[in-house]
Amino acid sequence: MPATLRKLAQRLGMMAHSFPGGVHPEQHKVSGAAAIEVNELAPVHILPMKQHIGEACSSLVSIGEHVLRGQKIAKSEGYVSVPIHAPTSGRVVKIEAHPIAHPSGMGMPSIFIESDGDDAVDQTLEPISDWQNSDPAMLRERARMCGLAGLGGAVFPTFIKLVRDQRFPIETVILNGIECEPWLTSDHRLMTEFASEILTGMRMIKHMVGATAGLIAIEDNKPEAVAAMREAVSATDDLNDVRVVELPTRYPQGSEKQLIYTLTGREVPAGKLPMHVGIICQNVGTTKALYDAIALGKPLTERVVTVSGDALPRPANLMARIGTPARLLFARQGLEDFSGLQIVHGGPMMGERLKGPDIPVVKSTNGLLALSASAMAAAHTVEQPCIRCGHCSEACPISLVPNLLADQCRADQFDKAADYQLFDCIECGCCSYVCPSNIPLVHYFRYGKGQIALMRREQAFAEASRRRSESRDARIAREKAEKAARRSRVRKTHAPKTDAPAPAAAGNDSAADTKTEEDR
Amino acid sequence: MTGLLYALASLGAFALLAGLILAIAQKAFHVEGDPMVDKIDALLPQTQCGQCGYPGCKPYATAVAGGEAEVNHCVPGGERTMLQIADLMGVEPKAVEEEAAAPRLAFVREDECIGCTLCIKACPVDAIIGAPKQYHTVIADHCTGCELCVEPCPVDCIDMLTKPELLEHWSWPLPDTKRSQIAHERREQHAGHA
Ligand code: SF4
C-alpha cells in the first residue's frame, strides 16, 4: 500500500496502527513451496566460538577428543552468552581460526569436528513432558543450557527474554513469522510443517513469562503458513486468547519494534526492550527450538536454512546441522562454480555480503543466497549527488532523515549525526533501496556508528587511565607524607639521646614498605 | 531638562544594579582551578608517556592552556587530538610532526623476570602487578603502551607487542565511492593547511 494511502487509511481509522515508511522489494520467494529436506551429514563440521550476540564461548574439548551429538563443546562466558553443542558425533580434529559471516572477513577461533557417521546422541538431557507444572526458572535454565539464541537472525540469547520480572509483567507473547526479507522462506516452511510444535512452544513461553495473550504474526504472502497455524490454534482447546494475525506484506515489518507497534500500538522507546512495554517477541524458529529443548531434551544443533538465489539451479529449504560448510549446501543444490557471483549470508536487505562460500552454517544462518551481478545492482559504485527528493525519509521506518545523516557521516561530523539519532537507525536498508542517486546510505551509517563507537572506547580508556594515574600520584604523595611524618616522629623521640634511628623504628619502616608493595 | 536627569538617574541606577548582580554571580559561581586545563586534559589520550616533552598529560595541558606549548606535541593523540585542542583554544591548527605508532602493549617474559619492582615504579597507570622477588605481569586491559617500563628493566625482559586486532572492534570503512573519497580528501586538505 503506498504511503499516502496508508496514511489516509490510518487517519480514517481503518487501520489501527502502522509503522511509518517501509518498502516493497521484489519477493523472490521461489523456495516457498519446497518442503524442508534433511541435509546429509558433512564430513567436517566447523563451529565458531561465538554464534550469538554477546560474549564469546570458551572451548571445553581438546583435540582428538570424541564427542556425541548434543554434547556441550564450548561454554558460555558471562551473562549474555549461550553454550555451543556438537552437531553430530565424531572427533575434534583441530581448533583454529576460520572465516565467518562477518563484513571484516576476519576469522574466528572454531572447533572442527570430523563426523564418525554414527550420529550418536548424548542423552543426558531428559525431556520435560510436564512443563505446564514445571518451575519457569528451571525451564529458562533449560533454554540457556540448550544454547538457544534468536534464530531470526539477531541471535540474542533467548533465555534472557524468558524472564518473569515483577516490575515488568508480560501480557502478550508475539510470535514473529513475518519473514519480510526477499528470498527467505525458512520460517514459512517451518510454520507450514511444524505448526503444532511451534504452538506448543508458544504455550511454553506463555507459561514461562506468565503472559495471558498470544499473537502469531504472519505476512499475507504465506497463506499456507497462516492456514496451518490457524488450524493448529483451533485444534488446541485452552487457547482462547491466541490469535493468528495476517499482515499486509511490507519490509521491514519483521523488525521487532516495528512489528510490536503494528500489532499493539505500543512503542518501545530507544534503548528499552519489549519487556518494558509488557511484550515478549520470539521468532517462530526459536520457538520451535524451544519446544525441542524442553519437550525433547534436544540442544540446538540444527536449523532450517533457505538456500536460494537467481544463480542457484535448485532453490531449497534444508534442515542443516550447525557447522555445515555453506559450500556443501550450494553444491547439493547444483552450484559449484562461484565466479562472478555474490554470496549473501541472510537476506539481501540486511544480510552480509561474503567474499566466498567458505563459511559454516551458524545459529543466525536463515538463508544462503547466490546472486548474479545483475540481481545485486552493482550500481553502488556510481554514487551520484543527492537530489533532495526525500524518498529516503519517506521510506525510513524510524522517521530519520537519511540524506542529512549521510552528509554528516561523510564529513565526519559525528556529534551532529548522533544528535540526529544516528543510533536509532536499524540498518534496514530501506533508504539505500529507494535512493535514485544510488547513495549507499546504510554503509555511511555503519561507518559513522563504527567511528563513534571507536571514539567512545578511546575516551573511556583515556578516562580510566587518567583515574589510574591520578590515584597513583595520590598514593605516592600519601606515602611520602607518611614517611616524612614518621621521620619527624623518630627525630623527636630520639633527638635528646642520639642521631641514629632506633632499631624498632627501622623495623616499623620496612614493615610499612612491604605493605605498600602488597598494596600495589 | 528634568527628563534628561531622570533618564540619567534611572540608567545609572540600572547600571549599578547590573554591576552588583555580576559581582555576586562571580562570587557564587567561582570555579576553582583553570577550567581550560581540565578541558584540554579531557582531550588528551592519557597515555602519560611524556613524548610531548612534559612529564604527563596534565602538565602538557597546563602548558598549552598557559600558552607555553604548541597544540601539536601529543604524539599518541595524533592529528585528531591536535585539531580538537586547536578548536577548543581557538588557535590555528599546526601540523603534527611525529606519526603515532600502532597501538602497542607491554609483555613481561615471566621466566626471565627477577621481581625487582622497577617496572612497577615506572608505570604511570599502575598496569603492572607483582610482589618483590616474584615475577611481574602486565594487565593487558590497563596498559597504554607508553613504553616507560621497558628502559628501567635491568634484565630486559619486557617486550612491546602490537595490540591484537579484535573482531568486535572492527569497524566499517567509508564506502568505496568516488564521492566519499572526494569528500574525504577535501577534509584532509582542509586539516592540513588550515
Ligand atoms: S537504514 Fe536506517 S536510516 Fe535507512 S531507512 Fe533503515 S532505519 Fe532509516
Ligand code: SF4
Ligand atoms: S533518496 Fe537519495 S537522492 Fe533522495 S533525498 Fe534521499 S539521499 Fe537524496
Ligand code: SF4
Ligand atoms: S604525548 Fe600525549 S599522551 Fe603522552 S604524556 Fe604528552 S599529552 Fe599525554
Ligand code: SF4
Ligand atoms: S605496562 Fe609499561 S607500557 Fe604499559 S602502561 Fe605501564 S609503563 Fe606503559
